[in-house]
Each structure stands twice: as structure tokens, then as C-alpha cells.
Amino acid sequence: MWAFIFRRLLYNIPVYLGIILLVMLALRVQDPVYAFLGKSPDQAQYDRIREDFGLNRPFVVQYLDFLKRIVTLDFSERSWDKRMPVNELIATSIPPTLLITLPQLILTGAIAISIGLIAAFFRGRGIDKTLVFLTVLGMSVSYLVYIVMGQYFGAYWLNQRFDVEFFAVQGYDERLSTVGFWAGSPIDALGQWFRYCALPVMIGVIVAIGYDTRFYRAVMVEETNRDYITTAKAKGVGRTKIMFVHMLKNALIPIITRIMITLPFVITGSILVEYYFNIPGMGRTLIEAIRGKDFPVVQTFTALFAAVFIISIILTDVLYALVDPRVRLK
Amino acid sequence: MFRTRLKRATQCLIKPVLAGLLAAAPLAALPATAAANEKVLQLPIRTDGPKTLDPVAGSTTYENMAVSQIFETLLENKYTNPYEFEPRLLAKLPERLEDGKRYRFTLKEGVYFHDHPAFPDGKGRRMVTDDVFYSLKRIADGRYQFKNWWLLENTILGFDEFKESQNASGATFDYDAPVEGFVKINDREFEIVLREPVYRFLWVLTMFQTAIVPREVVEFYDNPDDFGFNPAGTGPFKLVDFTPRRRLIVERNENYHEVRYPAREEWSRDDRRARMHMAAGERVPFVDRIEFTMYVEDQPMWLDFNRGRIAYVEVPAEYFDQAFIRQTRQLRPEFAQRGVTYQANELLDFIFRGFNMDDPIVGGLDDRGRKLRQAINLAIDLEEFSEAFYNGLTVQYDGPIPPGLDGHPEGGRAPVSYRGPNLELARQKLAEAGYPGGEGLPRLQFYTSIGGNNAQQVEMLRRHLARVNIRLEPILVDFSTLIEATNNRRAQIFGFAWSSDYPDAENNLALFYGPNEAPGSNHYNYKNPEYDALYERVRVMEPGPERTALYEKMRDMLIEDAPYVGSMARTRYYLVNPWAVNMRPTERYWAWFKYVDVDDSKR
Numbered sequence: 001m002w003a004f005i006f007r008r009l010l011y012n013i014p015v016y017l018g019i020i021l022l023v024m025l026a027l028r029v030q031d032p033v034y035a036f037l038g039k040s041p042d043q044a045q046y047d048r049i050r051e052d053f054g055l056n057r058p059f060v061v062q063y064l065d066f067l068k069r070i071v072t073l074d075f076s077e078r079s080w081d082k083r084m085p086v087n088e089l090i091a092t093s094i095p096p097t098l099l100i101t102l103p104q105l106i107l108t109g110a111i112a113i114s115i116g117l118i119a120a121f122f123r124g125r126g127i128d129k130t131l132v133f134l135t136v137l138g139m140s141v142s143y144l145v146y147i148v149m150g151q152y153f154g155a156y157w158l159n160q161r162f163d164v165e166f167f168a169v170q171g172y173d174e175r176l177s178t179v180g181f182w183a184g185s186p187i188d189a190l191g192q193w194f195r196y197c198a199l200p201v202m203i204g205v206i207v208a209i210g211y212d213t214r215f216y217r218a219v220m221v222e223e224t225n226r227d228y229i230t231t232a233k234a235k236g237v238g239r240t241k242i243m244f245v246h247m248l249k250n251a252l253i254p255i256i257t258r259i260m261i262t263l264p265f266v267i268t269g270s271i272l273v274e275y276y277f278n279i280p281g282m283g284r285t286l287i288e289a290i291r292g293k294d295f296p297v298v299q300t301f302t303a304l305f306a307a308v309f310i311i312s313i314i315l316t317d318v319l320y321a322l323v324d325p326r327v328r329l330k
Numbered sequence: 331m332f333r334t335r336l337k338r339a340t341q342c343l344i345k346p347v348l349a350g351l352l353a354a355a356p357l358a359a360l361p362a363t364a365a366a367n368e369k370v371l372q373l374p375i376r377t378d379g380p381k382t383l384d385p386v387a388g389s390t391t392y393e394n395m396a397v398s399q400i401f402e403t404l405l406e407n408k409y410t411n412p413y414e415f416e417p418r419l420l421a422k423l424p425e426r427l428e429d430g431k432r433y434r435f436t437l438k439e440g441v442y443f444h445d446h447p448a449f450p451d452g453k454g455r456r457m458v459t460d461d462v463f464y465s466l467k468r469i470a471d472g473r474y475q476f477k478n479w480w481l482l483e484n485t486i487l488g489f490d491e492f493k494e495s496q497n498a499s500g501a502t503f504d505y506d507a508p509v510e511g512f513v514k515i516n517d518r519e520f521e522i523v524l525r526e527p528v529y530r531f532l533w534v535l536t537m538f539q540t541a542i543v544p545r546e547v548v549e550f551y552d553n554p555d556d557f558g559f560n561p562a563g564t565g566p567f568k569l570v571d572f573t574p575r576r577r578l579i580v581e582r583n584e585n586y587h588e589v590r591y592p593a594r595e596e597w598s599r600d601d602r603r604a605r606m607h608m609a610a611g612e613r614v615p616f617v618d619r620i621e622f623t624m625y626v627e628d629q630p631m632w633l634d635f636n637r638g639r640i641a642y643v644e645v646p647a648e649y650f651d652q653a654f655i656r657q658t659r660q661l662r663p664e665f666a667q668r669g670v671t672y673q674a675n676e677l678l679d680f681i682f683r684g685f686n687m688d689d690p691i692v693g694g695l696d697d698r699g700r701k702l703r704q705a706i707n708l709a710i711d712l713e714e715f716s717e718a719f720y721n722g723l724t725v726q727y728d729g730p731i732p733p734g735l736d737g738h739p740e741g742g743r744a745p746v747s748y749r750g751p752n753l754e755l756a757r758q759k760l761a762e763a764g765y766p767g768g769e770g771l772p773r774l775q776f777y778t779s780i781g782g783n784n785a786q787q788v789e790m791l792r793r794h795l796a797r798v799n800i801r802l803e804p805i806l807v808d809f810s811t812l813i814e815a816t817n818n819r820r821a822q823i824f825g826f827a828w829s830s831d832y833p834d835a836e837n838n839l840a841l842f843y844g845p846n847e848a849p850g851s852n853h854y855n856y857k858n859p860e861y862d863a864l865y866e867r868v869r870v871m872e873p874g875p876e877r878t879a880l881y882e883k884m885r886d887m888l889i890e891d892a893p894y895v896g897s898m899a900r901t902r903y904y905l906v907n908p909w910a911v912n913m914r915p916t917e918r919y920w921a922w923f924k925y926v927d928v929d930d931s932k933r
Contacts (some may be wrong), residue, residue: 034817035810040851045599048472048497082381082574083555092573148629155681156633169637170630171623174576181647275472278378280575284626288378293810 001321005314012310017067023302024063024295030054032293053080053295066299075300082294086300089285092172095177096268097281099197104204105266107232109259112209116216116242120224132217146203147276154199167199170278200273212258223247252323262317264308299311341672369617369928371910374631374640378575381623382558385541386468387492389477391917394538394609396572398921400444400582401541401563404435405532409925410596412918413537413734413833418589421518430527430872437518441587444569445776446562448550454585457542457564458517464545466512467505472497473554480851484529487511487523488653505545527870534639536919566615566924578622582615589614591912591925597711601914607910609927610712610834616912616927624686636931641910641926645672647904650721653905661905669932673903673915676725678732678830680838682896683776683791689822689853691772695843695858695891701763701890702771707748708756709798710895717791719783724898726772732899736873737835737881744882746889756798768799776802777816779809780826787825817849826853833918834867835881842888854893908932 033049050056054065069075075087082089115135119128155169173192175181182189223229224247232242269283282301289297380396383387388397417423419441425434443454461467466486469478470493482489488510496503501847510904511523524531536538547562548554561569564587567580591609594602601607609616628646635643645653651673653665661672685703686694692702716724725733727742728749742762743749750756757767765771776791778784788804795802802823815821831836844862846852864884871877888894904915911927 030811031814032810033583035477037813037849038475038477038480040483040846041849042476042483043478043849044497045476046849049475052475078555083387083558084574106650151629151633156637159637169633170625172576172625174573273382276630278624278626278630284575291808 004042005318008314008317009310012314013139015312016306019306020066020183020299020303021063024059024064024066024299027293027295027298028059028246030266032080032295035293068093070303077296077300079294079297081289081294081297089297090282090300090304092174092177093179093280093282093285094267096172096279097267097274097283099176099193100204100273100279100281101266102242103197104201104208105259105262107205108208108212109271109330111205112212112247113216113255115213116220117247118246118311119213119217121239121243123221123224135210137210138206139208141171143203143206143207143272144195145288146206147272150199150203151276152245165195168195170276172196172277172279196277196279199269200279204273216251216255219251220247223251226250253320256319256323257316260297260312261321263312264305267308268305338876349601350756363744368619369930371617371926371928372640373620373622373923374634374643374870375578375624376620376626376631376644377624378626379622380572381574381580382555382570383561383569384480384537384555385475385543386465386471386474387555387558387560389537391920395920396578396622397538397541397561398559398565398919399567400565401543402565402567402921403536403538403541405536406921407536407916407919408592408596409914409922410592410598410601410662412916415532418921419542424532427451427521428527430524430529430870431495432521432523433471433531434515435462435519437520438520438587440586441564443544443547443564444562444583444585446544446547446550446560448544448547448562454562455544457544460517461513461522461542461544462520463509463512463514464505465542467492467509468539468548469539469541471503473503473571480540480624481534481537485524485528485534487525495684521645524904529835529872530832530834531551533834537831539922565921567620570619575624575626579619581619582617586615589924606912606914609627609925615924617923620923635905635907638907638909640907641928642904642906642913642915644915645905647721649837650699650723650903651793651809654903656721665905669906671906673904673906675904675916676733677900677902678734679724679831679899679915680730680732680828680830680841680896681724681898682730682827682894683823683825684816684854684894685823685892686816686817686819686821686855687857687893692774692822693855698763700891701759702765703895705756705759705798706795706800707892707895708752708759710791710794711751712896715787716898718790719787720898720900721904723901725901727897727899728839728889730888730894730897731835731885732830733836734917735830735833735838736878737839737885739882739885744886744889746886748889748892751794760798760800768801771800773803775802775805775822776825777805777807777812777821778811778824780806781809784825816853819848819855824853834873835885839865839868839881839884842884842893846916856891856893858887858891 028107033053033055034048036049037045051308054062055185069077075090078084079089115131119131122128151169155167168226173196176189176192176196191202228246228250229242232246267282268286269281271283271287273279274281274284275287285297332794336739353718365661375392375395377392377574379392380388383392385397385399385401386894388555402418404417404419405415407414408414409608414557417438419438421436421438437457437459441457443449443457443818445452445454449455456810466482469482470489479493484490486509492507492509495501496507513521513523517739518609542564544562548557551557559572566583566586568580568583570581571890572578591612591614594610596609597607623634628648630648631643633645634640650656661670684690686730688690693699712726716722716726725742726749727733728739728744731737733742760766778788785806788806792802794806802882812821816824828838828841840846841851842854842856842861843852843865844857847855860886864880868877868880868884904916904919909932911929913926916922
């Protein structure tokens with residue numbers, strides 16, 4: 001297995017270098033210096049900024065310099081826009097994102113798999129149609145509508161009507177990003193998490209659940225036609241056991257594929273949610289960096305995301321072998 | 331059977347959710363801030379807030395808003411009338427010597443910097459003359475990328491030469507090197523000698539970028555950016571916490587020098603009726619702490635204002651009808667009953683579409699180019715733009731001088747005017763330009779930035795011009811590309827806006843001064859020797875009827891040459907919650923939070 005992992009990592013190095021190269025080239029199609037000029041700039045200011053950003057060096061030198069940073073894990077370069085070290089910026093952006101995306105991933109997965117199983121088992125019947133209708137309805141409404149309605153009814157209206165603040169309209173308590181807060185006062189931390197993160201998580205689940213349910217239902221429907229299900233039924237195995245033991249186990253490969261593909265996006269976060277709820281996570285950091293022509297942040301983010309993506313693909317293969325004895329890693 | 335199962339399943343789902351909500355409710359309702367008995371002022375910052383608290387590295391309104399609480403300038407706009415200034419770190423207004431070429435300054439006694447580990451024993455020291463010179467020299471330091479150099483360029487004797495020599499290749503910036511125009515008399519008195527007696531210099535000294543900083547604190551940090559996260563100034567508030575994009579909290583500076591609320595007689599009758607004078611003579615600041623919340627979207631800010639969580643709000647365009655009756659522009663009764671008050675401020679805006687005067691089609695000062703530009707002006711209906719995109723809350727006017735400033739035409743209409751819509755005259759001008767019925771005129775390229783409602787604005791612009799057979803090719807790009815295209819003179823026509831840096835029309839007239847051509851602020855590349863000669867005269871004149879007459883002459887020259895289509899200025903509406911006392915929002919400057927008090931009984 002280790003040889004397999006090593007080989008796959010080796011094969012992916014050119015892909016990784018290619019991704020970095022493409023992103024760095026694409027970024028430089030437009031001159032970023034203009035985004036940083038003050039009012040009434042002159043050539044001296046332009047030249048100074050270009051020099052400070054290292055853009056006066058040949059592209060190859062810039063590329064090799066960034067690769068060196070990746071190899072040495074040195075991301076201390078300052079953000080051009082936010083003026084703080086990129087590693088600090090990314091390190092402070094990851095926890096808020098994870099506090100939203102991880103619960104969202106777990107809840108969405110658990111609920112969608114359960115609904116998919118139930119719907120597949122009762123295929124064509126009322127319960128199947130109702131569940132599919134509801135989940136499709138959920139995904140058909142724009143994310144933005146949920147956000148706007150969620151903020152209004154969930155945060156504002158509830159507060160005005162019952163004088164209880166379940167959810168904040170927007171914002172984030174940065175103590176949530178510290179382990180000390182969770183370890184020192186877990187109840188308080190949970191309360192603050194609920195206040196700032198629960199509404200975005202709920203909205204994310206409602207939107208994502210439709211896509212996942214349709215996928216899992218299709219997978220499960222395929223499984224219900226297999227011989228082993230008929231055999232299990234003939235042997236008199238109960239419905240629950242057939243669903244949650246036999247079917248689920250055999251459907252694990254597509255489930256793992258789906259979850260593992262989603263995994264890198266747990267780090268990137270949701271741009272819309274983070275923007276509208278003013279959560280300083282990775283999604284917002286990235287979009288602000290792209291808008292602000294903040295190359296160090298965009299490049300580092302790309303390097304990080306590409307690495308996580310490649311690793312998750314390799315891990316998916318490894319997991320296949322673990323859950324299905326027919327799969328061999330070569 | 332099925333129903334029973336469904337019911338059971340529903341109960342299984344709903345029960346834990348409800349239980350969770352109920353359990354979490356009291357936890358979620360925990361107060362997020364502040365100790366008891368503290369007067370806390372909660373304020374909004376639109377967008378994700380300041381990126382730095384270092385005056386010399388800042389440039390945006392949000393940086394101005396934050397920096398102005400911690401640092402102070404030698405002069406400051408008056409709260410009673412932001413179009414005038416008063417001494418802040420000075421004992422009195424600067425003395426004007428040698429017909430305005432030399433100014434003598436006397437620093438105020440008893441001004442101390444905030445405590446900081448860089449000072450001996452961590453105690454803030456007294457501000458002295460050297461701090462002023464040091465702070466101004468920072469503007470010339472290339473490490474700050476000359477972001478605010480335009481403020482002092484060609485202004486102080488020997489300062490441009492100082493900048494050149496100190497930033498020469500291989501040189502280390504020496505803050506102790508002399509500048510001819512900086513004359514120290516003693517620790518409290520000094521003179522600044524100007525190259526020319528430019529009046530705007532005093533306005534520059536009100537701008538937050540020229541705020542006074544202590545050298546040892548800046549040099550305490552290895553990286554020049556770090557001072558922006560650990561600032562120490564002389565301001566009414568000192569920093570508690572600055573986490574970019576998340577929060578900014580400042581608290582009262584106990585050692586703040588004596589500054590008092592404006593006297594009763596300084597307030598106008600209307601202001602006195604609004605009880606703005608009630609705190610007259612009291613020492614400021616009033617509040618113990620200011621908590622800024624960043625809002626990147628308008629809805630949360632609007633909802634938080636309505637919940638009474640923030641002191642005031644700039645009414646977002648899409649919520650205008652919720653707060654005001656559009657026809658009368660009066661506050662809706664439900665807001666008035668809650669004790670909410672409002673204020674409308676005309677901004678010093680110059681919203682325009684500019685022409686690149688170097689362009690062979692739309693440019694040039696000859697009849698052909700001039701008449702084409704006049705035709706374009708005449709075809710456009712600014713009123714319709716205002717109604718469609720600004721809720722009708724703009725003032726349309728001729729020339730580049732916004733309302734409220736000397737040189738602004740009475741009623742917005744100048745003696746010479748090509749303001750549309752006048753399609754008949756537009757067609758006539760087009761024919762005179764050599765394009766009868768638009769024939770022979772190629773499609774014109776219009777650059778504007780993506781975002782907001784620009785795409786829709788472009789559609790209206792196209793429709794207006796199509797009425798006289800002028801075809802427009804819109805090019806929507808991000809803002810930096812727009813700047814690049816105008817600086818490289820690639821953009822034939824471009825959409826921009828200018829907000830005056832100080833309330834003097836000279837600031838706007840400089841936009842058309844030949845030597846300021848791109849990449850300078852003269853994006854139009856308008857070069858008219860007669861205009862330039864007039865500009866050189868007015869910039870060294872003091873306010874008065876003679877200068878105003880010249881402003882009007884220059885304004886009319888611009889209207890005739892039409893290097894832009896315009897003009898509009900927005901009116902901004904603010905709502906203020908009843909618990910925010912003495913609050914009169916203005917965007918002319920941001921050092922006014924020290925005058926605001928909080929009445930918690932009205933929350």
C-alpha cells in the first residue's frame with residue numbers, strides 16, 4: 001500500500017507543478033499593480049510597487065521562488081492587500097470555515113444517505129415521491145434566498161417577536177477558532193457556535209441535501225435490484241437490516257467517492273455563506289484575494305487546495321481497497 | 331402502517347431538533363460584549379473594514395474612520411460645519427507669513443501619545459515638533475509605496491528633492507536628513523515653507539494620512555506594516571483589538587488632551603432645534619468604548635440597525651423605501667415613532683463618464699472632437715439615470731464642481747450647458763462634427779467596472795446614445811483593469827467617480843490640469859494651456875470673489891470642451907437610533923465619534 005501511495009504521489013508531482021504554473025500564468029495576464037496605486041499615482045509609485053511585489057523579476061524566477069516556498073513550507077510572504085503574512089491569514093481563515101463545513105458535511109451525508117436508503121427501499125411509493133419532492137424543492141431554491149430569508153426570519157424576526165436571540169444576523173466570535181475556548185468553556189463555546197454558525201450550517205444542509213439524496217437514492221436503487229438483496233429477503237432478513245447493513249455496505253464505494261470528492265471543498269468553504277454571514281473563512285478570503293489581485297494569497301490557496309485534492313484522490317483509492325476486498329492497490 | 335411509520339420518523343427528527351434549539355437558546359443569547367456600566371458605542375463599517383491603522387498606509391474611507399479615532403491631525407474639520415477647520419494638535423490656527431508661502435505652527439500643550447512598550451516605562455511621551463516632521467517625511471518613504479505622496483507633491487520647499495534622494499537606488503531612507511521647508515524653532519514651534527503659497531496645504535493637514543505618529547513606536551517593529559496593527563497615537567481612543575475583517579474595538583484614552591464639545595453659539599439655529607448643542611462645553615470623548623462591526627452585505631447592517639444594535643446606518647439604496655416616503659423624502663411614521671432621526675447629506679461627488687482626449691475619435695480640442703462630445707452630452711438623460719439607479723437621490727449639475735463649493739453653478743445650471751436630453755441639438759452637433767445621422771462614426775468603446783448596477787447603467791447609456799445613432803460598445807472590466815486601461819490611454823470613454831478630498835473646488839479642477847495627465851488624476855488627458863495657466867493662478871489664491879470668478883471661468887471652459895459627460899452628486903441618507911446622542915453623521919471627516927454620547931435608557 002505504501003508503495004502505491006508513494007507511486008501515486010510521484011505521478012502527481014507534474015500535475016501539481018502544472019496547476020501552480022497555470023494559475024501563476026493566468027494571474028499575470030493582467031497587471032496587478034494598478035489595483036494598488038493610490039490617488040493621482042505617478043510612474044515612480046508604479047515602479048516601486050512592482051519592485052516591492054517582485055513582479056519586476058522574470059516569470060521563471062517568480063515561479064521557482066514560489067515552488068521553493070512550497071517545498072520549504074514557507075508561506076510567510078505578506079499579503080499585498082491585507083498586509084499580513086499569508087500563512088497567518090490562511091491559518092485564521094481555516095477554523096471558521098471548518099466550523100461551518102464539517103458539521104454541514106456530516107449532517108448532509110447522514111441525512112442524505114438515510115433519505116436515499118428509505119426512498120430507494122420504498123421506490124415508487126408515496127414516501128419515496130414525497131422525500132424526493134422535498135429534497136428537490138430544497139435544492140431548487142436559490143442559496144441566496146435561503147440566506148436572505150434565514151437572516152430575516154431566523155435572526156431578526158425571531159428576535160423581534162420573542163425577544164430571544166437564537167441566531168446572529170451575521171458575524172463570528174473569533175474565540176471559536178481557539179482550542180482553549182472549546183476546552184475551557186465548552187458550553188459557552190457551543191452557545192456561541194450555535195449563535196453564529198448554526199444558521200449557515202442549516203442553510204447549507206438544506207441546499208446540499210437535494211443533490212446528495214438524488215445521488216444516493218440512485219445508488220441504492222441499483223443495489224436493491226441485486227441478487228443478494230433478493231436472497232436476503234428470501235432468507236427473511238428484516239427491512240432495517242437489509243437497508244442499513246447489506247445495502248449500505250455494498251454501496252460504500254460510491255458513497256466514499258462522493259464524500260472524498262467533497263472533502264477538499266470543506267477547506268475552501270462556501271463563498272456565499274461566508275460573504276453574507278460575514279464569516280472570515282477561506283471562501284471569503286479567496287474571493288477577496290481574487291478581487292484584490294492579491295497574488296500571494298491566491299497562489300498559496302491554490303497550492304493548498306491542489307495538494308488537498310490530490311491527497312484526497314489517493315486516499316479514496318486506499319479506502320476502496322479497505323472497504324472492498326476485490327479492489328487491489330497496484 | 332405507512333402513516334404510523336412516517337409519524338414516528340417525523341417525531342424522531344423533530345424532537346432532537348427542538349430539544350437542541352431549546353437547549354441552545356439560552357447559550358446563544360449570551361451577551362457578546364462589554365462590561366457593565368460602560369458606555370459602549372456600536373458602529374457599523376461597510377465592507378470588510380480597514381486593512382491597516384497606519385495613517386500613511388491608509389487610503390480608504392474605512393481606514394480614515396478607524397485611524398481618526400486613534401490618531402489626530404494638526405487641523406481638523408469642525409463638527410458644527412465640516413466645510414471649515416479648526417486647530418486640533420495646535421494651540422491656534424497656523425500663522426500665515428510671506429503671503430502664504432510660510433506657515434508658523436504652535437503645538438498644543440499637554441498632548442501625549444498613548445502608552446506603548448516602545449516608550450520608556452511604557453508611558454506615552456509628549457508630542458513635539460520632531461514628531462510632525464517625522465510623520466510628514468513618512469509620506470515620502472518608498473516603503474509605504476508613495477500611496478499618499480500626491481498629498482504633498484510639489485508643495486513643501488525641498489521635500490520633492492528629499493524624496494528623490496532618499497529613495498534613490500541603494501540609499502537608506504534617513505529620517506534625520508534635513509528638508510529645506512521644515513524649520514524647527516523649538517519643541518513646540520516650527521515653520522513650514524512652501525514652494526508656492528498653495529492654500530490647499532492647510533486642508534491637507536486635516537487629512538488622516540498626515541496624522542502625527544511617534545517615531546519610536548514605528549521603529550519598534552521590524553516590518554513597516556506591523557505598526558498598522560499596533561498603533562499608538564494621540565487620539566481620544568486607543569486600540570483594544572484589531573482583527574482585520576473581524577472586529578475593531580477602541581477604548582477611551584484616559585490621558586486625552588483637553589478637547590471640548592462645540593459651544594452653543596457655534597451651532598446653527600436648526601442644529602440647536604435638533605438639540606445638538608446640549609453638551610456644549612463638556613469635555614470629550616463621552617463614551618468608554620467603541621465597537622465597530624464590519625458588514626460586507628447591506629441586509630445584516632439594516633437588520634442590526636432595526637434591532638437597535640448599531641447607532642446609525644447609511645440607508646442602503648434597496649431599503650430607502652422602507653425608511654422614507656419616496657415622494658416627500660420624509661421618514662416613515664413607524665421609524666419616527668421609534669425615535670429614529672434622519673439626516674441627508676449632499677456628497678462632494680463628481681460622477682461622470684470621461685473621454686480620453688488623446689483618442690483620435692472622441693478626443694482633441696478641435697471642433698470635430700468637441701462637437702462630438704457635446705452631442706454625446708446632449709443625448710444623455712442624467713435625470714433618468716438618477717431615478718433608475720440612485721432612487722432619484724442625486725443632484726445633476728453642469729461642470730465638475732459639486733454642490734456646496736465655490737464655483738458650483740447656481741441651481742446646478744451654468745451659463746454654458748450641454749446637459750441633455752436635447753436630441754435635436756445633439757443631432758445637429760453630431761452633424762457639425764462630421765457625422766450626420768451618426769454616419770461614419772465608428773462604434774465607441776466604453777470602459778466601466780463590473781459590479782453594482784453598472785451593467786444596467788451601460789444598457790441605459792447605449793439606449794440614450796442610440797437615439798442619435800451613436801453606437802456604444804461596452805467593455806465591463808474589474809476596477810484595476812479599468813484603471814490600467816485609462817492610465818494606458820486605451821479606454822476611449824470610461825466611467826468613474828471622484829469624491830473631493832477637501833471642500834475646495836481646486837481639488838476637482840486639478841483633475842483637468844495638463845501636467846496631471848495619466849497616470850495622474852487627469853485621466854482625460856485634457857491639455858489646454860489657457861486652462862493650465864488659470865489653474866496655476868487659482869491654486870495659490872486664498873478663497874474670495876476673485877478666485878471664485880476664475881473657478882467659474884475654468885468650469886465654463888470645461889463645459890465647452892466637454893472632456894466628460896456629467897455631472898451628478900449623490901445625497902446620502904442616514905438614520906440614527908435614539909440612544910445615540912449628539913450624533914450628526916458626516917463623511918467629510920471621521921474624527922467626530924468623540925462627540926457622540928450614548929443614552930442606554932433609550933435602547
